[in-house]
Amino acid sequence: MDESEDVPKDFIKLKSEKLSVDEVSELVISPNCGAVSLFIGTTRNNFEGKKVIHLEYEAYTSMAEMEIKKICRDVRQKWPSVKHIAMHHRLGVVPITEASVIIAVSSPHRTESLEAVTYCINTLKAFVPIWKKLLFILTPSRGQTERVLSSLLGGKVRFCVGLWKSLESALHWTALQFARDL
Amino acid sequence: MDESEDVPKDFIKLKSEKLSVDEVSELVISPNCGAVSLFIGTTRNNFEGKKVIHLEYEAYTSMAEMEIKKICRDVRQKWPSVKHIAMHHRLGVVPITEASVIIAVSSPHRTESLEAVTYCINTLKAFVPIWKKLLFILTPSRGQTERVLSSLLGGKVRFCVGLWKSLESALHWTALQFARDL
Numbered sequence: 609m610d611e612s613e614d615v616p617k618d619f620i621k622l623k624s625e626k627l628s629v630d631e632v633s634e635l636v637i638s639p640n641c642g643a644v645s646l647f648i649g650t651t652r653n654n655f656e657g658k659k660v661i662h663l664e665y666e667a668y669t670s671m672a673e674m675e676i677k678k679i680c681r682d683v684r685q686k687w688p689s690v691k692h693i694a695m696h697h698r699l700g701v702v703p704i705t706e707a708s709v710i711i712a713v714s715s716p717h718r719t720e721s722l723e724a725v726t727y728c729i730n731t732l733k734a735f736v737p738i739w740k741k742l743l744f745i746l747t748p749s750r751g752q753t754e755r756v757l758s759s760l761l762g763g764k765v766r767f768c769v770g771l772w773k774s775l776e777s778a779l780h781w782t783a784l785q786f787a788r789d790l
Numbered sequence: 791m792d793e794s795e796d797v798p799k800d801f802i803k804l805k806s807e808k809l810s811v812d813e814v815s816e817l818v819i820s821p822n823c824g825a826v827s828l829f830i831g832t833t834r835n836n837f838e839g840k841k842v843i844h845l846e847y848e849a850y851t852s853m854a855e856m857e858i859k860k861i862c863r864d865v866r867q868k869w870p871s872v873k874h875i876a877m878h879h880r881l882g883v884v885p886i887t888e889a890s891v892i893i894a895v896s897s898p899h900r901t902e903s904l905e906a907v908t909y910c911i912n913t914l915k916a917f918v919p920i921w922k923k924l925l926f927i928l929t930p931s932r933g934q935t936e937r938v939l940s941s942l943l944g945g946k947v948r949f950c951v952g953l954w955k956s957l958e959s960a961l962h963w964t965a966l967q968f969a970r971d972l
Contacts, residue, residue: 630812639835639886646828653821704821718911726904
């Protein structure tokens with residue numbers, strides 16, 4: 609690589625295809641840098657104690673890209689030795705264990721890239737308009753089930769212990785929740 | 791993946807083959823974790839202001855592995871929610887821009903993995919017995935060249951400006967240096 613071509617660059621992408629750690633890290637590698645720090649956000653199988661079965665990301669795309677560009681500008685002010693910054697975010701369905709976001713930052717020495725990548729992910733979570741839509745499996749309690757059935761049937765429903773025991777293991781509710789991705 | 795099998799694991803490797811970011815990050819991914827933080831140390835084309843043309847890593851292997859295991863134990867005490875830790879170090883020649891070390895840490899939430907990966911690389915650099923052997927290109931000054939030639943030839947050598955100008959661009963010295971990899 610011609611060193612004069614190795615000017616600092618920002619690589620920003622919102623896309624629905626699977627993200628690649630190798631691809632994002634390759635973008636920021638520079639012959640002048642000894643450090644690349646990365647953060648990968650992956651889909652967990654649980655959220656606030658509930659079992660997640662499906663997760664989708666939605667974004668206000670143009671605004672999200674503008675906010676991510678602002679984060680890159682902030683990084684360059686705070687850590688002037690940072691070389692390249694790459695921030696890729698996946699939209700749509702992201703299966704459990706797959707990456708929803710990958711951020712990579714290169715710098716000559718390690719402290720700057722480690723601090724900058726932490727700043728990038730914290731600021732992205734706080735300010736970039738990307739939300740997640742989660743589908744949970746919930747296991748309802750006896751009282752919850754009685755209340756829902758009572759309101760559906762328009763009269764009081766109470767389970768005796770024996771009936772509840774045989775129903776309990778078969779009952780699952782699914783619940784949809786929108787959340788800011790903090 | 792069966793969740794009961796997803797017990798915390800440490801993956802430690804010192805090897806002479808090229809390191810893979812994808813491979814190391816895949817090792818630590820867990821369905822219970824939303825965060826993977828990585829650090830990649832790459833070979834720079836310069837060291838202390840000098841142009842590096844060749845870099846080799848050497849280790850006291852058994853001691854290095856013991857020290858890396860100790861770092862993993864420390865991480866698990868400091869950040870008990872950390873799930874998997876992978877630390878791969880390359881030995882032998884590492885060409886410019888290729889990775890000499892890749893560290894990956896997963897945790898349910900991001901703060902722990904970000905802090906732990908910083909701790910891992912700082913502690914590895916400070917305490918693990920791995921050294922680098924660097925071969926530099928130096929561009930000597932007129933005075934340096936005159937002194938070396940004088941001592942080689944056993945008599946005073948002085949260049950006139952015209953001769954020095956035509957020699958200068960063609961002269962390169964190489965220098966070998968061992969350094970702790972801080």
